[in-house]
Amino acid sequence: MRSLRKTDRLLPTTKMLILLLLSFLSVEASNGSAQARSSSYSEDVGSSVGSHFDQLDREQEGPITGLRIRANDRYVVSIQVRYGDSWSNPEGGMAGSPYNVELFLGEGIVRVLGRFGSHVEYLAFRTNQGRIFAFGSNFGPGTFFSAEPSFPNTVLRSISGRSGSSVDAIGFHWGTEQ
Template identity: 65%
Template sequence: MPKREGTERANNSRTLCSSRQVRFLNKISCLSISKMLAFILLSLLCIDVSAGPAQMRVSSYSGEYGGSAGNPFDQSRNQLDGPITALRIRADDRYIISIQVCYGDSWSGTEGSATGNPFNVQLFPGEGFVQVLGRFGSHVEYLAFRTNLGRIFAFGPSSGSGTTFDAEPLFPNTVLRFISGRSGSLVDAIGFHWDKEPSPAHTTNPAKIT
């Protein structure tokens, strides 16, 4: 009998130890899972915070203003040469005849006709266009560009029967980065693409008008 009782006590002791071990392991498992979940949540929050500003949208588009004649043009690739540093525009007493944009130190092609004397605009370092007023019918009739330094450059007749527009970026601290539209013998339509200006803002020697 004593031997049997000793055996039972030993078995009970092993069972108790086994139960304590199971509970201990369960606690460790729960703690490990909790720590793992907390680590994953913290990682996701860090990723979200770090990616947030980079993914914030700052680009916007205004237009297209004008008619459906002419061939489409898009100067989105030109912006890779740098920010807009100068304009060259031809206009008469009825329409905008042509527009040419300088990106960094590189001029775009002429949209419209290259006949007549151009009006040349050169921007200061750090200066950019932040608003464009205009008027159009079947062609673009009038354009007035305002810069972030308050300068205004107007082209074409200031009054007429066409439809007026006021183009501005949707987001603060953004400027005109490139234009698109349609052109033939005149500037038939135009659109304005706004975004943050690259750094450095401008070349130290803005493009010369030639």
Template identity: 60%
Template sequence: VLAAGSSSYSGEYGGSSGEHFDQSRNQLDGPITALRIQANNKYILSIQVRYGGLWSRIEGNPSGSQSVMPLFPGEGIVQVLGRFGSFVEYIAFRTNLGRVFDYGAGSGLGVPFDAEPLFPNTVLRYISGRSGPLVSAVGFHWDKEEGIGGWDQSTGSPHTKNNSP
């Protein structure tokens, strides 16, 4: 259930190739509990999200080095940084517990992005975007999630190193 005045959207970051995907229905399976990212030294090859205990469809190409990012109970994603050109080159997820998970090319010429929710105490609920042989583009949908605390707007942006007042 989405709370009034708490949902926001960041994106879409990336190119226009590939087929559109939208995981809005997946959020009905529960909060995001893990991500599975496959990347090489140039691009994000694929992304898969676990909602509750169920994995979403793999978006992109499931080859390459795979990394699983499990979240702790009560942990949510509060910021996503990245870089893109025609495809997503780099992506980093920051949680409300301060953990950061990054994937893809550490340097490049792509356009940087910084996605974060508009409202305090909200977290990443689901993703959308475009995919084909690679992840072409990605967007982030934020809202409240019962039992998961987001960042507190009174202490500044989620990318502030120390969120204490």
């Protein structure tokens, strides 16, 4: 009969601790990749003029609950987004009257259609409850685009782009609902 050395008794415990540690690390790694799979970005469409804006930090204030858009018969003049109860700064100019959109509780934007040239000419937002809100002119020489999330059960979480006296370019950041 063989006698157990002190190191032989520790070996199974050490192996168990290593396996436990590795399982925690693999769970953390899979959680990180799940997070990465729940967000996506539809690149900016439009021109390269104007100043860059980015509302990514506003996501922490809550989901998108409203839009305030100014548009004329040629392009979108400005866009303002309400995150939770707080409105972002307007991006673009202040000409014309704003049109306000209120989203229902649990409603999120799941697709954006539009057209762009030297400015963003047209934007149409579709929600997960089937409502559609359109702004600007749907007729003109611009290039058509469609933006939607890359993963299921995600909605519009914030916007970015370029603006001056109008919305010159816009991009869409998608993620899970809060």
